[in-house]
Amino acid sequence: MSIGISSGSELERRSRMKKILFYGMTGEKMCFQHIFLNALDLHSSGQEVKIIFEGASVKLVSVFEEENNPLYKRVKEAGIIAGVCLACSKVLNVYEDNLKSSLIMLDDMSGHAGVKKYVMDGYEIISI
Numbered sequence: 001m002s003i004g005i006s007s008g009s010e011l012e013r014r015s016r017m018k019k020i021l022f023y024g025m026t027g028e029k030m031c032f033q034h035i036f037l038n039a040l041d042l043h044s045s046g047q048e049v050k051i052i053f054e055g056a057s058v059k060l061v062s063v064f065e066e067e068n069n070p071l072y073k074r075v076k077e078a079g080i081i082a083g084v085c086l087a088c089s090k091v092l093n094v095y096e097d098n099l100k101s102s103l104i105m106l107d108d109m110s111g112h113a114g115v116k117k118y119v120m121d122g123y124e125i126i127s128i
Contacts, residue, residue, distance in 0.1 A: 019048040019123040021082070023115060026128055027056030029063065035128055036071035039080050050082040050123070051075060052106065052113045058088045062097035076103075087111035 020042055022035045039049045053061055061084055064072035075081055083104035089095040098105065106113035115125050 017046060017048065018042070019118075019121065020050075021115065021118045021123040021125050022049070022051045023113075023125055023127040024051060024053055024057040025055035027059050029060060031128055032057055032060055033071055036075050039075055040071070040078070043078060043080055048123075049080050050118065051080055052082050052115075053084040053103075054113045055085070055088055056092070058084050058098060059092055059094050061101050061103065062094055065097075065101050082106070083113060085113040088113075 020039075022039055024032055024035050026032060035051060039051055043049045063069075081103055083106040084098050084101070086095075086105040086107040087110075089098045089105065095105075108114045108117065115123075118125060
């Protein structure tokens with residue numbers, strides 16, 4: 001009879017599970033590819049992973065979309081991408097292109113994509 005108590009192995013799994021947010025600032029495509037690789041690797045091992053495009057990286061969204069980048073497609077389809085900075089998209093003149101990606105535009109920190117929500121929810125933040 002189950003009374004809602006988790007088994008020992010379930011508790012161990014939960015205690016090992018991490019929450020990681022990749023806060024991508026770089027506009028360098030190769031660096032962002034490594035964000036994708038690490039996010040997919042962590043996600044495949046059961047970790048909770050999110051990616052935010054912030055700063056110069058917002059210019060990469062349309063590049064990845066246009067080239068049908070396979071890593072980008074995988075993280076997008078897996079729901080790993082939390083969104084794209086609204087303010088940076090506008091300032092860097094890629095707002096319209098980024099809207100076409102169907103990614104969420106984030107503006108919770110004075111128009112920019114903040115990390116407070118993730119910190120408060122226990123995420124480790126990795127900024128690249």
